[in-house]
Amino acid sequence: MPELPEVETVMRGLAGTLAGKRIARITLRRPDLRRAFPPDLVARLTGARITGFARRAKYILMQTDRGDAAIIHLGMSGRMVLARANRPPEANPHEHVVIETEDGWRVGFVDPRRFGSLDLVRADEAGNHPAFKGLGPEPLDAAFTPAALSAALAGRRTSIKAALMDQRIVAGLGNIYVCEALFRAGISPRRAAGTVAGARAARLVPAIKAVLEAAIRAGGSSLRDHVQPNGELGYFQHAWAVYGREGEPCPGCPGPPGCKSGIRRMVQGGRSTFYCPTRQT
DNA sequence: ATACGCCCCTGGTGGC
């Protein structure tokens, strides 16, 4: 379930194990994911030393000492599975890319739905990659303020739910954390985006930051040496207030029995929205 | 420009 906090957690896990290591081998098990892999990807990464990692929106950047940057997206179902290379790997038909380091680590990029991607560009050109064109601010940056958000939303007649899902408004939120942030801020997902200003924007921005920070903390704290027992990076138990809780009592309304409505589900832009119609206006 | 629908792909779940 990779939204910003999961991608951040995976990125930190990869950094903890791979930063500074030399790539002994990279194996592509198929010619593409969402898009074709660059034809020279294997040649450029084999033997390169991994110098560092970064995250932008839901993308992981892996830099090498050759001045290249791999741009990784996990899509809907992408995972990174870490193991020692001397153990026979568990066969997985959806393990599409394998990176092995000189010191004996093996990272598998597993993605059943294949909505993920792996590209390779010159690091100093990474900012020009189409994936990053037009992206909005990082929600955890200091520059993401209520004033900045309401300026980006001004005049927009689409719903605030759809606007927050739009990576050009703010980068890295997905379906889960948009639902959670709107709940925390007490804002209806149906509300016209352009009306989220003033006090509402002043509630929404801290709500977005808080829910993302809590999820990153939960991810980080659940990792032991950045790797879970099953070898997966960045997956952890979530404690969502509304997401996936249709029909349950609203955790924000005093109770029992709480509000009459409880948590409802509706569809916006083809995606499920979970919300409390009593608290969120 | 903006908004919306549809598509990419596989797997899990629940109803009949």
Add this chain to the structure above:
DNA sequence: TGCCACCAGGGGCGTA
């Protein structure tokens, strides 16, 4: 035990 419809973290593209 099938079988089938529906749902799932994302994003890009085409059409009004």
